[in-house]
Amino acid sequence: MPAKIAFYAPLKSPDHPIPSGDREIARAMMKALRLAGYQVTLATETISYQKRPSSTLFCERRAACEAERDRLLGAWSHTPATAPDLWFTYHPYCKAPDWIGPAVSQAFGIPYVTAEACRTRQATDADWAEARAAVQAAVAGAAANFCLKPSDRAYLESFLDDPGMIVPLPPFIETAAQAPQAPPPVPFGDDAPLLLAVGMMRPGAKMASYRALATILSGLAARRWTLVVVGDGPGRADVEAMFSELPAGRVFFAGALPKPEVAGWMGAADIFVWPGLGEAFGMSYLEAQALGLPVAAYAAAGVPVVVTPASGLLALEGDVEAFRANLARLIDTPALRQAIGAAGRTNVAEHHSIEAAARLFKHTLDPFLPRTRETARAR
Template sequence: MRSRPPSTAPWRLPRRTVRPSTSAAPPTPQASWPPSPGARSRRPDACRVPLDPPAPVATVAPMTRIAFYAPLKPPSHPIPSGDREIARNLMKALALAGFDPFVASEAIAYQKRPSAELFADRRARCEAEVDRLLAVWQAQPAAKPDLWMTYHPYCKAPDWIGPPVCRALAIPYVTVEACRTRQDTDADWADGRAVVQAAVRQAAVNFCLKPADRAYLESFLPDASSIVALKPFIDLADLPDAVDVEGPCAAGEGPLILSVGMMRPGAKIDSYRLLAEALAGLVDRPWRLVIIGDGPGRNEVEAMFGFAGDRARFTGAVPHEQVLGWMKKADLFAWPGMREAFGVAYLEAQAIGLPVAAFATAGVPVVVGHDESGLLAPEFDIVAYRDNLARLLASPQERARLGAGGRAKVARDHGLDAAAATLEGALLPLVGARTGVAVAP
């Protein structure tokens, strides 16, 4: 795996050491990151940093080309989201591991609500995309991928492209975070779920980011040999610089609590309701609260915290660098996390040194270590959650201990280097024989 020099200075990625190969095809140029028109995204640094020239002693095997696809939304999508950020970071981790990832298609398979007509339309468009890609690679054989990776296929966004392309090209198929939704009924999404399950069965490797996804895959796979655990991660070196936030935090005195979450019906509103209920029992203690987020449920959320008066401040939606600015200003991060996949905000808060107060629900325990980087209450146990908040509010020493633990945990387990090592270990055996690449001992 490529090693990352300190992020405080400009750096270049060294070429991964490989043994000479006499049968490998000539190296092909790295593919560009193709943003959608008007998108403000840029190609990740790890995907565009120039490589050091190879030693002039023998022909060096070409880098393994990985076709990357996200059926929910492409990495260049203009609307920020956790899914988009994970997709971008996956491509950076692949590049750091020594591979050559490129976005193979920006076709969107996602549908928000069950609709047989929309399902058929999405499928037809994706099937046409298969024909287009195969025609391109037939005309340009040197540009063919050595492996296909699909991020986050699930019943609302199935992958109709990767599996047939892999069969046609005889290359390995890989998924990351294949999962299922609990929304609506099983019948509503049965067709999409069948597509995803067939793709997962075809996959040589299925990376799972949380235990619930592994359990789902184990429920229909003949065995678990294709499942590989991949811990959620962020690119610590590429976080935007936090900006100083202006204006008063909130009225009153005491530790500053920060919450960040969309204000939409369902799990997010449930989390706000639990936080409000917990803090309502702590009105006799000094604390201030800043809530970052917006959405159709904002009026409902503001009403929930009416008891706090001017001790609570609602900022609305703010740019990412301002979110990080608030994290640096806060004393603790409180977000219940109901049905949270794992939550990128938890990782960012811990990286900055904020202790976390959450529930041990869904994927939260994957990224927050109880009594290591935060305090986790049993799911729906509002008394335990309130007690954890009280414990953090009362003790600067406890907040400092857990904050330091969070920084260490993210750096050790949830950074780009850790993810790159996992990806390299699982993917190299699949592509080494095809490309002639072998890691030097």
């Protein structure tokens, strides 16, 4: 019988109706674990996430999680055959500590595992001190901590006694799910190179990237190009205003679209352009590369984790002129676009596939599970 894994995402449930990078990564993690041969169930949709420091909300979230913890402990104690063999928490951090998994793992004597444990740099250390302490205690007690980017590894190494508990996990996508729908009708009257940007329109880093992109394109108005923007959100009016100074008829706002339609636009486009300010790494970069789309971005935050020098042209963060020069090269040179696009496909296939993630999960987790089954039989 396959080992049973209880999966938990304290930031956002994989079943949440609103799309986001966190939701997609959580879903991909569950699929990869299933591909590795495990029986994976979503333990709970109770979240601990709070966007900003608030002692009141912190206490409310913790109380709700503790009540859910007690419910799960009661249910699994009543029917031990349904209890998990391993607990897997995706993305615990200061804003979303895991108040459930460590207690369940301790009560049932099962391994506790995390993926993408990190810290926030927002507000002050004091504002998040209690939540950060809880995350660090959970991570320190984990059998393994899968780490997706170098900055997170540096953080974990700052407090873990044993860095061997850190397991590098390259961000990954399910390339089989990337088959695009028939390319949509291109809403432009000529065959100029088609640029594509994909990003939610919300305050913070996403809006900063939109603002940067509008500035970059304002210096390339003399070249032939068109742009499709996929995304929506509370900042849409602001985003449209940012691009209103560009020549008329050059930008089309497609709104929020389901993944097959986004893949359709990627299949129809010539260049994927997204500054990537503040991106953890950006799953859309992987999706674009998997479909042979060359990338233009800043070497910001986690972008270089998924975009290599061969699969995209990266400018130093904030260097507008360098970004413009890179984008101009891609606009002007079809052969360069083709070569970089091919390198992107190879990058994803070799380093960022769900199959590779499943193999890593199995290699890492299987050694913990025989001991778990022995403990379960003794209960």
